[in-house]
Amino acid sequence: MENRKSQIIEIALRNIREKGYLSFSYDDLAKEIGVTKASIHYHFEKKEDLGLAICARIKKGLDHSYIEIANTKINIEDKIWEFISSRAEQISPNEICPISSMQTDYNFLPVTMQASVQQLSHLEIEYVIKLLEESSLQVTQDTKGLAALLISSVKGALQYNRILGENLYITVIAQLKLLINGNIKKR
Amino acid sequence: MENRKSQIIEIALRNIREKGYLSFSYDDLAKEIGVTKASIHYHFEKKEDLGLAICARIKKGLDHSYIEIANTKINIEDKIWEFISSRAEQISPNEICPISSMQTDYNFLPVTMQASVQQLSHLEIEYVIKLLEESSLQVTQDTKGLAALLISSVKGALQYNRILGENLYITVIAQLKLLINGNIKKR
DNA sequence: GTCTATATCAAGATAGAC
DNA sequence: GTCTATCTTGATATAGAC
Numbered sequence: 001m002e003n004r005k006s007q008i009i010e011i012a013l014r015n016i017r018e019k020g021y022l023s024f025s026y027d028d029l030a031k032e033i034g035v036t037k038a039s040i041h042y043h044f045e046k047k048e049d050l051g052l053a054i055c056a057r058i059k060k061g062l063d064h065s066y067i068e069i070a071n072t073k074i075n076i077e078d079k080i081w082e083f084i085s086s087r088a089e090q091i092s093p094n095e096i097c098p099i100s101s102m103q104t105d106y107n108f109l110p111v112t113m114q115a116s117v118q119q120l121s122h123l124e125i126e127y128v129i130k131l132l133e134e135s136s137l138q139v140t141q142d143t144k145g146l147a148a149l150l151i152s153s154v155k156g157a158l159q160y161n162r163i164l165g166e167n168l169y170i171t172v173i174a175q176l177k178l179l180i181n182g183n184i185k186k187r
Numbered sequence: 188m189e190n191r192k193s194q195i196i197e198i199a200l201r202n203i204r205e206k207g208y209l210s211f212s213y214d215d216l217a218k219e220i221g222v223t224k225a226s227i228h229y230h231f232e233k234k235e236d237l238g239l240a241i242c243a244r245i246k247k248g249l250d251h252s253y254i255e256i257a258n259t260k261i262n263i264e265d266k267i268w269e270f271i272s273s274r275a276e277q278i279s280p281n282e283i284c285p286i287s288s289m290q291t292d293y294n295f296l297p298v299t300m301q302a303s304v305q306q307l308s309h310l311e312i313e314y315v316i317k318l319l320e321e322s323s324l325q326v327t328q329d330t331k332g333l334a335a336l337l338i339s340s341v342k343g344a345l346q347y348n349r350i351l352g353e354n355l356y357i358t359v360i361a362q363l364k365l366l367i368n369g370n371i372k373k374r
Numbered sequence: 375g376t377c378t379a380t381a382t383c384a385a386g387a388t389a390g391a392c
Numbered sequence: 393g394t395c396t397a398t399c400t401t402g403a404t405a406t407a408g409a410c
Binding site: 018020022023094096100104106107108117118121122139140142144148149151152153157162163164168172174175178179180182183 | 205206207210281283288291292293294295304305309327329331333335336338339340341343346347349350355358359361362365366367369370
């Protein structure tokens, strides 16, 4: 059943956002879906297989967000913020970004998953660089650096937001916009 | 032996930076120290007790860094950067900030530790706010927001830095300084 | 204060029935 | 494709000897 397979991926992905790859078990998934552990093992023989499928699922979502935003007819300077919020919207208040979550578990992941997490981490920054380069605004000389700051701060903010609430994520986005606007030089 | 006790805390703290609270075991610590699991249990009956001791240890270091920087005779505008780098210096390239690490594990921590992690997360931002307020520079109207951005971006950068290398942490700090300098209004 | 030994439990995984 | 049953391993934790 292909449906069951993608259902498992979606639920496992949510578990990663909530508690991390190392901290969810096949039994957690089985109980939630209403089947047995063995049935999860049928679809994904090893947890590593499921982990890789989840990474592929995240990559698909990332690619999709980028392509969608790139082709949308909105102000070109707004695209970067649209991209960021389209990614952040998928994360509930008691969750964090699944890529951050797997970054924390990194040293305990199978090497195949380490490679995937590395690729995802890189790709995410690449997409932000592209959107910044396509924009008509020149904020700093170092577009790669600005991209790294944007991604780092959003990810960090989501982690603090879960613990402290206080609209911390919203606050950080507002600060970034303020600082960037104060530095914009039209090309 | 009080020495053994603090030795356990230091090694456990390093383990948290490397792999997280949930992912290190008493056996890991025992092997590293050269004693048995049971001996760790003697000093910290439950892992939760050790976890709380580690949180207290982190708080001590945080307080110490703040007080030291606050009383150092350096340019008052530099103190915030000194504070951040004094904290980041303690983290090796294959580690992340221990507070970030426990934030990721948050939903699986015993409630007593959740309270400690919450307190640490809050305190860290408070110290940054204080240093910004004492500074002679007014960057934005929203000092709390700027503090949240600084802490979030540094924590996020350390996580990406471990996976991607590329001096990502250094790059992010440089970007923050650039953006902030472009927005400074002398009081 | 540190040890051996052991209890208990949960996790990942596999074999084989239906 | 999903099940029951079972194996193995590793983790937290405890009892009691030295």
